[in-house]
Amino acid sequence: xxxxxxxxxxxxxxKGQTVTLRCDPISGHDxxxxxxxxxxxxxxxxxxxVKESKQDESGMPxxxxxxxxxxxxxxxxxxxxxxxxxxxxxxxxxxxxxQGSEKLFFGSGTQLSVL
Amino acid sequence: xxxxxQMEGPVTLSExxxxxxxxxxxATGYPSLFWYVQYPGEGLQLLLKATKADDKGSNKGxxxxxxxxxxxxxxxxxxxxxxxxxxxxxxxxxSGGSYIPTFGRGTSLIVxx
Numbered sequence: 001x002x003x004x005x006x007x008x009x010x011x012x013x014x015k016g017q018t019v020t021l022r023c024d025p026i027s028g029h030d031x032x033x034x035x036x037x038x039x040x041x042x043x044x045x046x047x048x049x050v051k052e053s054k055q056d057e058s059g060m061p062x063x064x065x066x067x068x069x070x071x072x073x074x075x076x077x078x079x080x081x082x083x084x085x086x087x088x089x090x091x092x093x094x095x096x097x098x099q100g101s102e103k104l105f106f107g108s109g110t111q112l113s114v115l
Numbered sequence: 116x117x118x119x120x121q122m123e124g125p126v127t128l129s130e131x132x133x134x135x136x137x138x139x140x141x142a143t144g145y146p147s148l149f150w151y152v153q154y155p156g157e158g159l160q161l162l163l164k165a166t167k168a169d170d171k172g173s174n175k176g177x178x179x180x181x182x183x184x185x186x187x188x189x190x191x192x193x194x195x196x197x198x199x200x201x202x203x204x205x206x207x208x209x210s211g212g213s214y215i216p217t218f219g220r221g222t223s224l225i226v227x228x
Contacts, residue, residue, distance in 0.1 A: 006158075107156035109158060
């Protein structure tokens with residue numbers, strides 16, 4: 001069974017540019033989460049999808065961040081325009097709804113560096 | 116809201132040493148508690164969990180006990196190996212109306228031969 005995959009693994013962009021991160025959850029997992037970890041700090045929640053619906057986007061820093069999950073399968077997180085403070089590792093995680101929902105399966109993350 | 120406090124790292128040990136990584140939490144309600152581990156170049160993976168007070172989670176020689184009275188979930192291992200070098204994250208499951216798992220800052224463990 002394929003795990004959660006994220007693409008790209010690394011991205012280096014200049015301030016003001018646009019970047020789109022992609023996450024493919026485990027097939028059948030309706031819960032999809034985006035988190036971000038800034039160097040050495042806690043993993044901070046960004047948002048949560050159930051299928052294609054945004055259940056909670058309270059962690060999104062500002063309107064430069066846009067997440068989508070069309071069709072309830074893969075998700076994208078776009079940052080436009082990127083700022084220096086957006087640098088960090090962006091993690092995606094998935095889980096089934098109901099039984100087993102508490103155990104999250106993580107991708108290996110996208111390391112974003114904004115210069 | 117829910118929050119997790121972990122000891123700062125890195126924790127540097129020699130092989131076969133005893134490991135403790137402290138974790139305390141603040142939560143509304145009674146969440147499940149988790150330890151996740153991230154090996155170099157990989158995503159986080161669940162190491163162990165406990166679902167209620169006094170439960171002990173264990174896996175791969177690691178243990179942690181859910182202590183409601185001290186709101187703690189410290190991770191321990193009696194004899195670490197070089198292969199245990201990784202970043203360890205303490206986490207809370209959803210509780211008290213929050214449906215979002217909450218993570219700590221992570222503690223890096225470096226084990227020398």
